[in-house]
Amino acid sequence: MALEIDGLAVLCAIAEAPEAFPAIRSDVTKAAHALVTKQLKAKTLDLAGLRAVRNALGPQPLALIVDGLKDAEVKALATRLDKHHPDLKDGPAVAHRRHLMALAADRDPVAPPAARAKPARGPIKAPGKGSAKGPEKGPGKGPETAKPASKASPEPAPAKARPPAGKPAPADALASAAMAARPPRRPRQQE
Template sequence: MPIALNGFEVFEQVGKHANLFAPIRADVDKQARALLVKCLKHKSIGLDVLRDVREALGTSQFGLILEGLKDAEVKSVVTRLDKHHPELKKSSAGWRRDHLNALADGSALPSPAPTKAKASTAKKSKTTPSRLKSDVVDVYKETGKKSS
């Protein structure tokens, strides 16, 4: 029966002994970035977790991760975290990247959902269209009401 490998523990030890793992440094960097991007894009990651990830990585490492994100990835994450922002649809990729960083560092908050105006409760008066106004139609309406 195979024993499950604890990836977090392995990465911790690789980080502590980086000089021993120098030949795979580029692969470690690439996989670390890929794992963090996958984490940020996951649907269960909310604003609180995004802020915790930023705090755990540090400002500079988190900034490098954000700079490495593709524009589509940034748009996906920002749209999920702040879907009601009025400038989101017409904004540039740079603005979305800056906004994601601002959401992560707490200097920006998600925009609240727009409030919908309640439908008017006043009933419209029922008027007969002019095309239905004639003596024949009036007689037909009156006889139809009596027989119902």
């Protein structure tokens, strides 16, 4: 009967002593990419899970992995985590990637639109008509010269979420991901 090994412990050991495993360095990179990609594609991944992945990896390695995902996968993930964002349905792929990284960096998703209130039932007045006695007579009055009802102003676009006070705005991780990637943490060895 084969015993199961603790995969995380083995991966941690490989990360702590990469010089002992020079022949598998590229395999470790591929495996790490595949594992994080699988986590991002998981149906159970929610916003808190995405933020936990970002906190564990850092913004640059996550940005590199998100950059490696297919456009459709990024769009599906971004729209699943922020269902009510108006620009995600028709936006370009780079906008989906940036929005996903912003969500991972503490941007709040767009709130669902408020339920529309039904108008109160009551007497409906036609525009241009006077009181119940009938239309007003006289120059400049009546339906011929009545001003059209002004259209209701559209709701303002939702404001972009800002980082909490005291936190700097997240840098565009996609633009500098390759330049600032950090290696995994290694414990100090005592001499």
